[in-house]
Amino acid sequence: MDIFLQQIINGLVQGSIYALVALGYTMVYGIMGLINFAHGEVVMIGALVSITVTSTLAAAGMPIGLAGLFGLVAAILVCMALGWSLERIAYRPLRGSPRLTPLITAIGMSIVLQNLAMIIWGRNYLTFPPLLPKVNFEVAGAHFTLVQVAIVLLSAAMMSGLVFLVYRTKLGMAMRATAQNPAVASLMGVNINRVIAAAFVVGSALAAVAGVMVGSYYEIAHYQMGFMLGLKAFTAAVLGGIGNLAGAMAGGVLLGVIEALGAGYIGDLTGGFLGSHYQDIFAFVVLIGVLMFKPSGLFGEKTGDRA
Amino acid sequence: MSDILLEAKAVAKHFGGVKALQDVSLAIRRGEIYGLIGPNGAGKTTFFNCMTGLYIPDGGGFVFDGQPLKADAPDRAAERGIARTFQNIRLFGNMTALENVMVGRHVRTKAGVFGAMLMNAATRAEEAAIRQRAIDLLHYVDIADRADDLAKNLSYGDQRRLEIARALATEPKLLCLDEPAAGMNATETEELRVLIEGIRKDGTTVLLIEHDVKLVMGLCDRVAVLDYGALVIEDVPAVVQKDQRVIEAYLGA
Numbered sequence: 302m303d304i305f306l307q308q309i310i311n312g313l314v315q316g317s318i319y320a321l322v323a324l325g326y327t328m329v330y331g332i333m334g335l336i337n338f339a340h341g342e343v344v345m346i347g348a349l350v351s352i353t354v355t356s357t358l359a360a361a362g363m364p365i366g367l368a369g370l371f372g373l374v375a376a377i378l379v380c381m382a383l384g385w386s387l388e389r390i391a392y393r394p395l396r397g398s399p400r401l402t403p404l405i406t407a408i409g410m411s412i413v414l415q416n417l418a419m420i421i422w423g424r425n426y427l428t429f430p431p432l433l434p435k436v437n438f439e440v441a442g443a444h445f446t447l448v449q450v451a452i453v454l455l456s457a458a459m460m461s462g463l464v465f466l467v468y469r470t471k472l473g474m475a476m477r478a479t480a481q482n483p484a485v486a487s488l489m490g491v492n493i494n495r496v497i498a499a500a501f502v503v504g505s506a507l508a509a510v511a512g513v514m515v516g517s518y519y520e521i522a523h524y525q526m527g528f529m530l531g532l533k534a535f536t537a538a539v540l541g542g543i544g545n546l547a548g549a550m551a552g553g554v555l556l557g558v559i560e561a562l563g564a565g566y567i568g569d570l571t572g573g574f575l576g577s578h579y580q581d582i583f584a585f586v587v588l589i590g591v592l593m594f595k596p597s598g599l600f601g602e603k604t605g606d607r608a
Numbered sequence: 609m610s611d612i613l614l615e616a617k618a619v620a621k622h623f624g625g626v627k628a629l630q631d632v633s634l635a636i637r638r639g640e641i642y643g644l645i646g647p648n649g650a651g652k653t654t655f656f657n658c659m660t661g662l663y664i665p666d667g668g669g670f671v672f673d674g675q676p677l678k679a680d681a682p683d684r685a686a687e688r689g690i691a692r693t694f695q696n697i698r699l700f701g702n703m704t705a706l707e708n709v710m711v712g713r714h715v716r717t718k719a720g721v722f723g724a725m726l727m728n729a730a731t732r733a734e735e736a737a738i739r740q741r742a743i744d745l746l747h748y749v750d751i752a753d754r755a756d757d758l759a760k761n762l763s764y765g766d767q768r769r770l771e772i773a774r775a776l777a778t779e780p781k782l783l784c785l786d787e788p789a790a791g792m793n794a795t796e797t798e799e800l801r802v803l804i805e806g807i808r809k810d811g812t813t814v815l816l817i818e819h820d821v822k823l824v825m826g827l828c829d830r831v832a833v834l835d836y837g838a839l840v841i842e843d844v845p846a847v848v849q850k851d852q853r854v855i856e857a858y859l860g861a
Contacts, residue, residue: 462725470731471714471738472724474703478711481700488660490686490715490778499721506725 303442308565309558314449314518316557317456321511322534323541323549324463325504331480331544332500334400338407339387341531342414343380343505347512348429348522349422351376355430369432369517376509383414384505388498411528418524426523429516452514459510460550463503467546472499480544529581533560536588542598551599559583610674613638613813614659614690614782620667621654621837628654630838631668636782641804641814643828643845645821647857651837652817653695656786660692661685673781686715689781693771693788695817701760705751705770708759709742712777745773749803765796772803776812783807784815789823801827821858825849833857 322344329337355372359365391410395403436447467473478486479496487493515530516522537556541548564580591598614636621629629651636642644652657663659670661682670677678684691712700708717738723731746752749769754762759770768788775783785804789797797820804827808814818824824831825845832842835857841848848854 465727466724470724470727470735471710471717472721474707474711475714477703477707478700481702482698484662484682485694485698485700486711487682488662488686488692489712489774490683490691491711492683499724502721503725 304565305562306441306443308561310443310445310449312558312561313554314445314452314557315561316537316554317453318511318514318518318530318553319534319537319557320550320553321456321459321507321514322530323537323553324460324546325508326535326538327541327543327546327549328476328500328504329497330538331546332476333392333396333497335392335403336407336535336543337387337392337501337504338404338531338535339391339410339414340504340508341527341529341534342411342418343383343387343508343527344512344515344530345418345522345524345527346383346414347376347380347509348516348526349418349427349512349524350379351509351513352427352429352516352522353422355432359430365430365432369430372432373510373513376513377506380505380509380512381502384501384508385498387505388501393494393497411531415524415528422524424524426521429520429522431520432517448517452518455510455514459507463507464546466503472496476500533581533584536584536591539598540587540591542601545598545600548598548600555599556584556587559587611637612671613673614815615671616655616659616668617671618668619655619658619665619670621651621658621663621665627837629658629665630836632834632837632839633668634832634839634842636813636815637830638781638813639808639811640829641808641816641827643824643831644815644817644834645819645824645831646834646840650834650857652834653786654837655834656692656784656817659685660690660784683715686778686780689779690784691775691778691780691782692784693768693775693786695786695790697764697767697771699759699767699770699774701758703759704756705746705759705762705766706739706742706755708770709745709773709777710738712774713738713741715778742773742777745776746770748776749773764791768792768800769803772807776807780812782813782815784817786817787819788816789818789820797823 325340326337329335351372354375355368358368358371387410391406392403395406433447433451438445467476475491475496478491479493483493533556537552538549540556541552560580560583563583564577567575567577567579612635616632616634618631618633619629620631632655646652658665661680664679672688672690700711717734743752743755746755749772751766751769754766762770789800792800801823804814816824816828828845830843831845831848833840833848833854840853840857841851
């Protein structure tokens with residue numbers, strides 16, 4: 302029983318990171334029907350920027366908590382600029398071209414960013430400075446750390462912020478209007494280019510936070526970390542119904558829990574033949590299953606209300 | 609300030625071999641209700657689409673409020689003060705009536721991405737003003753009681769009213785209504801007539817595309833008739849009604 306509870310907790314933590322990243326995929330898809338496969342790389346850049354800034358400031362004698370905060374803010378700003386540039390340079394010129402073209406460009410941008418990061422930060426694993434004191438909690442035999450608590454709380458806060466932005470602000474209203482009918486939205490005075498750019502910028506800000514979370518959770522970061530994370534988050538978005546905000550959040554958390562439970566029990570289930578390092582197969586089994594049996598995802602019925 | 613609000617200068621638009629608009633020139637004066645009529649396929653909606661930037665004309669252009677109107681920039685046209693409704697209603701169905709109108713306020717407000725993310729005092733005040741103005745507009749078109757219903761759940765007549773409210777939210781100098789009375793019964797059409805007259809009285813110039821000849825003749829100060837993409841006549845209703853070419857265009861004689 303305690304392994305069950307333990308894996309649920311681990312799954313929630315991992316899942317809230319997936320959810321943050323999945324939101325970036327789903328917002329862009331909802332507004333312009335593009336799957337931005339370079340989104341995982343934005344997460345990676347966020348993690349690496351925050352390592353550099355945090356370690357530099359900490360080495361200069363700043364308290365680690367404060368340095369970490371600066372690192373987070375720097376990561377957010379860099380990633381927002383990166384998301385904006387991606388849209389401006391790679392995707393906007395391809396607006397109106399066949400769907401496959403921007404998709405291939407997205408994969409290309411992902412490779413470019415990975416290599417760029419490798420040139421800047423090197424090919425070795427970088428240690429992520431511990432931002433929070435190592436405090437352990439125990440509930441009913443399951444253990445969790447302060448970092449895990451912080452990840453879940455911060456994710457929840459970011460997601461509520463996004464929901465507020467999309468459903469309560471003028472920008473969010475413009476995003477939803479654009480998702481439903483770009484031509485009419487522009488006739489009502491909405492600048493479509495600006496709305497699309499905003500979706501990239503906001504999604505990238507979430508990705509930056511996710512990057513810092515992954516980094517401080519595993520205490521490690523490197524130039525390829527965004528690839529698998531990006532695929533998993535994409536899976537989460539598809540699971541929830543791509544283009545749907547609630548779907549991305551639910552899909553992320555659900556995928557995290559499925560994966561954690563799978564990893565926890567796979568040894569028992571296969572008589573020790575497969576170990577927990579095979580946990581990745583669960584995400585992709587889920588992806589294939591969703592695509593086969595419910596391609597629209599869990600929340601995918603309402604195709605109209607996408608952003 | 610010129611008396612002319614919108615001037616079309618030899619606007620032409622072809623779709624393949626079909627000449628949807630052939631050198632159409634007309635002028636809409638400030639403060640008038642201007643009717644644009646013609647049989648099906650005469651090019652009325654094409655004219656609208658060229659004017660609002662949805663289509664790029666193949667020839668000619670528009671001067672609006674003393675400045676040329678840039679083609680292919682619908683959001684700029686809205687910013688300049690042209691708003692429209694659609695022949696086939698195009699609301700944001702999965703947003704509430706109130707939210708639909710709030711989208712229309714977009715162009716008259718400033719806060720951007722950072723404002724929305726930081727929610728500073730100026731942004732919050734602006735959001736509140738947007739909401740209040742949208743509520744006022746729903747009252748204006750008399751559907752305030754449906755504010756929180758999804759647009760797709762409104763009745764047909766209310767959806768037409770909502771489209772007008774959304775267009776008015778952009779504070780247009782020129783309001784273009786594309787067949788607003790289509791599918792309406794006599795009572796609804798009469799209510800619409802009162803609404804359009806009210807809008808004009810409040811200072812907005814109205815361009816009306818309409819099939820209902822009776823409504824157009826009763827409401828408009830001047831009327832232009834299109835047939836096969838060409839302008840037949842532009843004059844006051846009394847003259848247009850008696851024009852032999854117009855009668856032929858409508859009766860196909």
